[in-house]
Every structure is written in structure tokens, then in C-alpha cells.
Amino acid sequence: MSPGSVRHLYVHLPFCASRCGYCDFVTVVGRRGQHPAYVDGLLAELELEREVLAPRLESIFLGGGTPTFTEPTELERLLRALPPALEVTVEANPETVTPELAELLQECGVNRVSLGAQSFRPRLLEVLDRQAGPDDVRRAVYALRDAKFDNVSLDLIYGIPGQSAADLDADLSDALALEPEHVSCYELEAKPGTRFTHAHGAELARQAEAMETYFERVVARLRAAGYRWYETANFCRPSGLADGRDLRSRHNLAYWRGRDYLGLGIGAVSTIDGQRWRTTPRLGAYLAALAVGDQPPRELEELSRDVLRSERVLLGLRLDEPLELAGLESALDWRAVDRLERLGLLKGGDAGVLALTPRGRFLGGGVTAEILA
Amino acid sequence: MEQERIRNFSIIAHIDHGKSTLADRILELTETVTGREMREQVLDTMELERERGITIKAQAVRVSWKGHELNLIDTPGHVDFTYEVSRSLQACEGALLVVDAAQGIEAQTVANAYLAIENDLEIIPAVNKIDLPQADPDAAAAEIAELVGEDPARVLRISAKTGEGVEAVLDAIVERIPPPSGDVSPEAPARALVFDSSYDQYRGVVAFVRMVDGSFTARERLRAMAAGTRFEAEEVGFFSPTMRAAESLGAGEVGYVITGLKDVSRLRVGDTLTSERRSADEPLPGYKDVKPMVFAGLFPTDSDDYPDLRDALERLKLNDAALFYEPETSNALGFGFRCGFLGLLHMEIVRERLEREFDLDLIVTAPNVAYRVVTQTGEEVEVHNPAEMPREIERVEEPYIKASIIVPKDYVGPVMELNTDRRGRFDHMEYLSEERVLLVYELPLAEIVLDYYDQLKSRTRGYASFDYDVIDFREGDLARVDVLIAGEPVDALSLIVHRDAAYSRGRALVDRLREEIPRQFFDVPVQAAIGSRVIARETIKAKRKDVLAKCYGGDITRKRKLLERQKAGKRRMKQVGAVEVPQEAFLAVLNLDGSKK
DSSP states (O other): OOOOOEEEEEEEEEEEESOOTOOOOOOOOOOOOHHHHHHHHHHHHHHHHGBBBBSSEEEEEEEESSSSSSOOOHHHHHHHHHHHHEEEEEEEEEGGEEEEEHHHHHHHTOEEEEEEOOSOOOOHHTTTTTTOOOOHHHHHHHHHHHOOOOOOEEEEEEEEEEEEHHHHHHHHHHHHHHHEEEEEEEEOOOTTOOOOHHHHHHHHHHHHHGGGHHHHHHHHHHHHTTTTETTTEEEOOOOTTTTTOOOSSSHHHHTTTTTBBHHHHHHHOETTEEEEEEEOOHHHHHHHHHHHTEEEEEEEEOOOHHHHHHHHHHHHBBBSSOOTTTTTTTGOHHHHHHHHTTTEEEEEEETTTEEEEEHHHHTHOOOOOOBBB | OOOOGGEEEEEEEETSSSSSHHHHHHHTTTTTOTTOOOOOOOOSSSSSHHHHHOOOOOOOOEEEETEEEEEOOOOOOOOOHHHHHHHHHOSEEEEEEEEETTTTTHHHHHHHHHHHHTTTTTTEEEEEEETTTOOOOOHHHHHHHHTTTTOGEEEEGTTTTBTTTTTHHHHHHHHHHHOOOOOOOSOOOOOEEEEEEETTTEEEEEEEEEESOOOTTTOOOOEEEETEEEOOSSSSESSSSSEEEEEOOOTTOHHHHHHHHSOOOGGTTTTTTEEEETTOOOSSOOOOOOOOEEEEEESSSSSSGGGHHHHHHHHHHHHOOOOOOEEEETTTEEEEEEEEEEEEHHHHHHHHHHHHTHHHHHHHHOOOOOOOEETSSEEEEEEEEGGGGGSSSEEEEEEEEEEEEEEEEGGHHHHHHHHTTTTEEEEEEEEESEEEEEEEEEEEEGTTTHHHHHHHHHHTTTTEEEEEEEEEEOHHHHHHHHHHETEOOOGGGGGGEHHHHHHHHHHHHHHHHHSSSSOSSOEEEEEEEEEEEEEEEEEEESSSSSOSSSOTTTTTHHHHHHHHHHHHHTSSSSETTTTTGGGGHHHHHHHGGSSSO
């Protein structure tokens, strides 16, 4: 490991009021009594790992779970103990964002909030098991604006069972009306083993063809509203419309550019110097290890140079900036690159950079699978 | 042994009617095999035979019973081996006709009983499995008596499983079957019928023979009269039940000749062996050069396995003179072999042995029959592959079969309907009993090679039994239908069909391919065409979306593995032009009439 060089920190806060059916993240429902112990654990883990972190970080991301469901005093204790960073993002569920919480976040140095809006149709929110209603989303955004947050991101989900094209258009309109700096749009994934897949998997498969155009609709609508489609699923206001600020998520850009990052908390993943590890997802084991000053159990994956190169291609092609190919040549099947260039899905292979064409960006997964050697 | 005391016989039975069990009991009762040596179904030696319960290679075993020498000649139990069965029967003077007391007679029983009658054999009918609770020996005895024109009282009732009545069977063999009547004089010209052969990796081809006239001794110079092959008999002998060398084989006896030949095709079943010193002028009657009738392309799933497939076919061919193969190159499937088989079961056996014994992963193209084609220039060619069917044709002939189908009378309608759909010509029908009917049809072989048997079974709830024999070649109004994927003809999907069915088959094939071929990055037209005329067309629409929705720090490994799997999936596809076609698509043609997946 190269001490003091990692500039991106992820902190996992697993607690949620309830579990949404489609979610397959590491979450812990309720257990308010354990919040202090968990924050103690995070801070102890941070001390164990601190040597890998640069003195000043570029980004911190608090994800979940529902980070804003964490007891406010505990959340504050955690935020105040984290090292300083240029961008500090907290994920929040709309119903948790009160004016007081917004103030607290602002005071503790948070400068970006990512709100899990998902949809503005009550019927669809219910399908997703979300606790917030459409007005909760609006109230949350106003509360954040009142607390002087000038970088708010909204998460939307499309492809929800029963969602018509008109529903999708209305969701996009409602989201745009709130003038978010950043929007993430994900197609709903029916992940194997989730309660949601059990209940809705068959219906989703039936709707697949009808929903095929939704991705195109999302991209067209947000671009028409002036947003930059900077990553497969992410959009932001361009700097020209944001006083010259770059509103792309610094933290997530680090992943897509293949930077090293440290993850703290249960189930969190770190990638540093060609090693990737995932900390145990079990709360008990995590706390027990840290209570006696040990590193929590982790699952280690050695990333070979070949794998790292493949990942650079896989991640880099998600962005709207060309991927520099220097050093990555061996990761590519060049005949496939040629073929896909001829099909108008890729461009720039000869010029030492590679990028998906606008049409290619809609097929990026398949294209990447094809061009990896 | 003098001929008066020799009896040569076969057992004729439908699959599972108990032939092998009866053979086992005979070996036990005659003390040919001791208890310790006894294992179930001694005569079926190949692993595959044991598992499928069918006998592929005939063998002959000599047993002693009350001062007589009995030779049991085992016959292969299936339609594809009719010729081998007929040769085995020709080596006998009599046959045991065994019928399951619960099942009654089946199409195969009828076909083989007729073969035995044609060969002038004395038939000893027996009803087996009388110990089963659901057995109806009287009904089965009535059917069998009717079939062979015998008094029902003379039908033996046995249980090969318990041994009940098996002694009576042996007595009946001695009493009812006539002894052989060949020329036994020492200087008689020697003639022996080759009724089967096998290949031993150390000793070469072993011929199973019935000595008809004269005798052979070890080290004697012999000649196969049809093939013209000459060799020295390295050893002669008989099976009891394992190989036992003898000084000589005399007229009327059954045994083996070790030839030392390294190639089974030099000594075909049905040929006559004679002695160079006491040479016969005329071979025994009935030799036929059996030709494969059903053909299919065999391709290794992984093209690197091509040499292994070639070696495996070479080795199978050593023991299976009827197997035919030649290299084939397909634009879609790469290097493989076009193989010829006697029939569908033969094909299935070869395929299973390749996959099981040689551990090969194969794509087998849809089977087709042999066609005799006269081109417009008057040239006659035999075509084994639809993709090689000349486009300028004067006339095409295709093989026809005579099919015997036995069904309960309630299913006569559906079976007639099926046969009519398959261009069948009704020959006749007869009631075997009040309940069961024998239907005889003439059908083009091409109509049964795909899914006929499955259809027959499903339309009769599994009650139909079916047998066939190739009768002749007849002219047909046939068309070659080609498939084009993104404008590229795909040779492995070409088919030859009756012109009346060309449109519907082409349509069905195109529909199936549209389902089987995944959507690509561009529109893919799929067409069926006769010559340059397109008869059906579908378009596989281009994919509009293929992205991994979320990809953050905790997802990268999983997403990478997802892409690796996707990539591996693509590697298993076959490239047709720019289109990736899954291997399953090449089997689409196999069940066009079947229900959609």
C-alpha cells in the first residue's frame, strides 16, 4: 500500500426504517439502539485505516442504507470526525429530510445531498415499497434549498411494473421542476433473490419490450432540458448553466476513472493498489472485531494487471469523455473494436482514445462485452 | 458333432419383452455359465446396450441340452438393423418368438416374425412374464398364435425371470426345430454365412459364422466371396459363453473365425466365406450391400476438437461397418463430418457413443435422407446433404419405407391423419385382436426422420409401436429451401422438402430462428428462399438498449464478471457473417412442427 495517497472515502450507514423490496444493498432495519455502537465502529475502523488516506480528501460519500435515518446526534458525531474533503455527499430518503436535518448536514460540512426520489407517482412508489410520497420529495428539496444546499441530486427509477410512458414523462417533468443540479436515472433491476423479483419478476419480463424505449426517453428528455449525459445513468447541469461549477459527482467519477478508494462500514468495498476487499456484511462480526481493536473480517480479491485494464475499459466507456488507451491496448479485442466502429457504435480507436458514439452509449454493456479481449 | 444333434435358433422379441433374461436363464439351466460367473444379461456386452436395454451386436452362444448342441444366435433388437436380423435368422433353422404377456405383440415383433417366416424358420411361440400381476397370457397367446398360424395350445407360457417353463422351451427347441442339412462330406466345397462381426484391437476382425456346407480348420486359407477378401483363419472356435478355440467348425455349426483383418469393411455381414482349397462356386443367397439412408452433419462444438472427432469416428467404424463418414465443411459450423446411418436409432447410438465414450461435445444437424438426383445435363448423383443439392434438377428420387404401426383401435384415426400429413399412402390394415390394429403405410423416409416417432407417440398416448423397412426410391416433387441470415446463406440450415410443404416449413423455420437468434446491434433479416425466390422473411430488430444500470465502487467486480459471462456466451455462438447465432438455432429445424418453446 502507498500510505497517504487515497483521496476518496466511502462510508456505509446501513440503517433503514424499512427495507424496500427491490433493494439488495447491505441494510439493517431499525435497531436505533445500535447506532452509537456502529458509529464507534466506523470511527475505530477509520483510525485503523487512516494511514492510507491523504491528509486532504477529494470526496467523501455517505451511502446506505439510509444515512439520514441514523440518529442525528450519531450522524453529527460521525460527520465531525471525518477528514476534510472537497465534496461531501450524503444519501437521503426524502421523508427523513427535515429543516433541522438539512441545517445539521450543512453545519457538519456536507455540501451535496443525493435524494432517493425514485418516482413521483404514488402508485409506483408503493410498488417500490417507498415510504415517501411525492410531496415528501418536494418538501425535502425545499428544506435543502432553505439550508443553502446548492448541489442536490435526485435519483429516479424507471421500468417500474405498471409504469407507462406517460408516467415516465410525468416523473421527469416533476423532477425537472425542482431544478436539481444532478439527476441519476436507473432502470429497475429485478435482482435475483429479492422479494421484489419474487413478486414482480414475471410482470417485468412481460413489460420488457414495451419499456425498451424508456432509456432513450430519459436521455432525450434530460438533454432537452439542458442536462449533460456525463455517465450512462448520470446527468448534471453543465458548467455553463452552473456558474462554471463542475457538477459531476466527484466521488463517482473517481470510480469510473479507476481511482483507489477506501470504504468503511459493513459490506463496504475498497480498492487500493490492485487489491479489492469487501468488509463483512455482518453487523455483529464487524462490531466484535473493532471492539477489540482488530480489523473486521474481509473478503479479499487480488486484481491482476489484466483485470485492472479490463475494468478501466468497462468503467471508462461509461463516461462522455474519451478513454485514453495508452497502456490498455492488451485489454482490447481489436477486431471487435474495428467491427463495432464500422457499425457506428464506437469511435476513435486509431487515435489512442476510445469513446462510444451516441447510439453506442445505449448499447454500452454489450459493446464492452464484445471488445474486451 | 453330427448335424442330427445340432439345433440353431434365435430369439425374436420386442425391446423389454424379455429376450436377454430368457437368454440368461438358458445359459444357467444348461450350466454354460456357473452361478458365480452369472451376471445379468451376459450377452449384451456394451455399456450402452445395457443401459438402453437393446442389443446392438449379435453374438452366438453354444449350449448343451440333453445330448444336443444348441446354438443361440442373438439378434439385434431394432428396426435399423433389419438386415443384420435377417442374416442372423438365415443362420438358424428355428426361432423363439417371445411376447410379453402384459403387452401383447408389437410392430417389431410382427416385422421380425415375418422375417423369420420368410426365412422358412420353425417358429416356437412363447408368452413371457406370466408371473406379472397384470399378465394376460391367454390374450397374448391368442395374438401370437394368430400371427404365426399356430394352435394357441402350442404357445409356451414362461417366466424367464423365475425360470418357470424354460426347460420346456429347451425341449421344444430340440423337438420342433429341424437339424441343419448341409453337405458334411469331407471334400464338400465349404460355405459359411457371416452373420455378424466385431473388431478386436489385438486380433482384428472376428467374423461370426454359420457353417452351412463343409468345414473350416484353423490356419486354413479363406476368402470372402462378395468382398473378394482373402485371409488365413488365425483361429476358429465357438462361444460358451466366452471364446473357445476349436480344431474345426463343421457343417451346421455356429462359431467364430479370427481373420486378422484390420478393417471391418473388408468383411461385411451377409458375405459368404469359402475355403481356398475347397472353394464353392456360388455364394449363399441374400447378400446385400447395406447403404446408409439417413445422413447428418456432426460438428464439434469447439472447433479444436475436430481431430478428436475424426479419431473417434475412425474407431467406431472399426466395429460398425454400416457407419459412413466423410469430411464436411460448413460456412456456419466449421469443420466436421457428414455421417451416414442405417436409420434414426443407429444415428442416436453413434451420437451417444461419441459423446459418452469419447467425451465429445457435438452439434448434430437435422438429419436428412439420401436423394438420387438426375441433373438437367443427365448426370446422376446421390446427394447426402441438402446444401449440395444441385439447383438445376431434372428429377429427384427419395427413399420410401413400408411402415407397420400397431395401435389400439381408438387411435387409428389420429395415426391415419398423421400419415396423410406425412405424404403416406395407405396400404392395408388388419385387426390383430378386437382391440389392436395393424396399419401398413408407405411413406417417404424423409417424413419420418425428424419428429415422426415423437408425433406418433404423442397422438397415441404412447401406445403405438412402429417399425419400418426401406422398400425403394421414388420420384418426388421436392424443393431445396435455403435460409439466409443477414443475406448470408447458412448451409447447415438448408433443407429439402416436398414443394407443397415448402412455404409452411420455410415460414416455420424463419419464425423459429427469429426466436432463437438473440437481437444484435443491427437489424437482421432472416429469409427462407427457394433458389432466388424468398418465401418467408422476418426481421430480428436491433437491440435499443444494453447497459449495466448502476456501477459504483461496490458493483465493479460483479459487473465485470457479468460482462465476462456475456463474453463467454458470445464465444459459444457461431459467426454467420456479422451475426452471432447460438448453436441451438441450428437445431431449430429439428422440431418445426413441435410446440414452440
